[in-house]
Amino acid sequence: MSRYLVTGGAGRLGRSVVEVLAAAGHEVISVDRVQVAGLPALQVVADLSDASSVRTLLVRHRPDGIVHLAGIAVPFSAPEEVTFRTNTSLAFAVIQAAQATGVASVLLSSSPTVIGYNSPRGWKPSALPIDESHPLAPWNAYALAKVAIEEMVAATVRSSAEVRIGVFRPCYVISPEEWQGAPTQQGHTIRERLDDPNLAAVSLFNYVDARDAGEFVLAWLAQADTIPNGTVFFVGAADSLVREPVGEALTRLVPGIGPLAAGLGAADPVFSSERAARLLGWRARRSWRTQLVEQPGRLGEPAGVGGEARK
Numbered sequence: 029m030s031r032y033l034v035t036g037g038a039g040r041l042g043r044s045v046v047e048v049l050a051a052a053g054h055e056v057i058s059v060d061r062v063q064v065a066g067l068p069a070l071q072v073v074a075d076l077s078d079a080s081s082v083r084t085l086l087v088r089h090r091p092d093g094i095v096h097l098a099g100i101a102v103p104f105s106a107p108e109e110v111t112f113r114t115n116t117s118l119a120f121a122v123i124q125a126a127q128a129t130g131v132a133s134v135l136l137s138s139s140p141t142v143i144g145y146n147s148p149r150g151w152k153p154s155a156l157p158i159d160e161s162h163p164l165a166p167w168n169a170y171a172l173a174k175v176a177i178e179e180m181v182a183a184t185v186r187s188s189a190e191v192r193i194g195v196f197r198p199c200y201v202i203s204p205e206e207w208q209g210a211p212t213q214q215g216h217t218i219r220e221r222l223d224d225p226n227l228a229a230v231s232l233f234n235y236v237d238a239r240d241a242g243e244f245v246l247a248w249l250a251q252a253d254t255i256p257n258g259t260v261f262f263v264g265a266a267d268s269l270v271r272e273p274v275g276e277a278l279t280r281l282v283p284g285i286g287p288l289a290a291g292l293g294a295a296d297p298v299f300s301s302e303r304a305a306r307l308l309g310w311r312a313r314r315s316w317r318t319q320l321v322e323q324p325g326r327l328g329e330p331a332g333v334g335g336e337a338r339k
């Protein structure tokens with residue numbers, strides 16, 4: 029059993045990360061500005077924008093590993109200057125404090141937005157599916173801060189052999205209650221996102237179940253010392269969040285994507301998580317096809333309760 033500190037543990041992704049780590053028998057400390065009922069963790073209420081409090085927390089709790097998720101999670105949900113400053117300063121404080129206090133491993137959350145899709149000036153992928161070798165082209169403060177966080181990780185690897193550190197880019201996170209009809213971070217439901225493919229086209233139909241992302245975190249923490257330090261991972265579902273063949277949807281709804289989309293299978297993901305499969309043995313187990321709880325009577329379709337998709 030290890031002791032893990034999860035920043036942002038009360039959030040959409042953090043709650044599932046905490047649940048998965050605790051269910052695996054680990055002791056979990058959630059550090060967040062807010063608390064949530066029923067979380068299987070010691071919940072510490074703190075504002076991580078005070079860098080000295082980060083160090084104090086680590087000295088007090090002495091975690092074996094840190095999962096850093098706290099921050100502003102939605103592009104343009106705050107002024108650009110606030111998003112950039114908050115997300116970079118929180119990550120920098122966590123990395124610095126982890127190194128100063130001898131934490132063995134640190135995993136930080138980046139985002140697929142670093143590759144630059146949905147730019148108002150146009151964007152084209154260099155290849156499909158998109159993997160970690162794809163060029164970066166951030167065009168807003170949120171994505172730019174994530175690129176800065178990835179560079180902080182690379183700089184840490186260059187400057188120290190002590191800490192195991194890594195980055196993951198979770199695709200659009202869907203929490204368990206959102207399969208049941210709870211609103212997503214954009215305010216609509218997952219069902220509405222599927223019924224109007226324009227909603228998910230802006231992020232190339234990427235998604236991941238929060239519990240699958242939690243299982244990725246568990247796999248990374250268990251194997252951080254056996255993989256190349258500083259590795260970046262895409263973490264996404266094994267299919268796309270769209271009802272029609274994904275290549276057709278991309279061609280129709282994403283300007284400029286052109287013939288590249290023709291190479292995708294009907295239910296392929298646009299973002300490849302093969303690196304996580306190869307290095308960590310992790311694959312997403314859940315799909316919208318099995319998780320979505322159809323709302324009876326809303327669109328005249330029968331109710332169906334999804335079970336977990338097995339490998």
Ligand SMILES: NC(=O)c1ccc[n+]([C@@H]2O[C@H](COP(=O)([O-])OP(=O)(O)OC[C@H]3O[C@@H](n4cnc5c(N)ncnc54)[C@H](O)[C@@H]3O)[C@@H](O)[C@H]2O)c1
Pocket residue numbers: 035036037038039040041042059060061062074075076077096097098099100101102118137138139140197198199200201202213
């Ligand atoms: N949700 C997604 O689709 C998605 C996709 C890619 C990456 N990410 C990244 O994953 C991480 C978690 O995202 P989420 O969807 O769970 O977001 P969320 O907003 O649900 O959770 C973030 C948590 O961080 C906490 N927090 C924010 N500022 C804080 C501070 N100064 N001190 C302490 N706690 C603070 C918030 O209270 C919140 O509970 C973020 O880094 C986000 O950028 C999320």
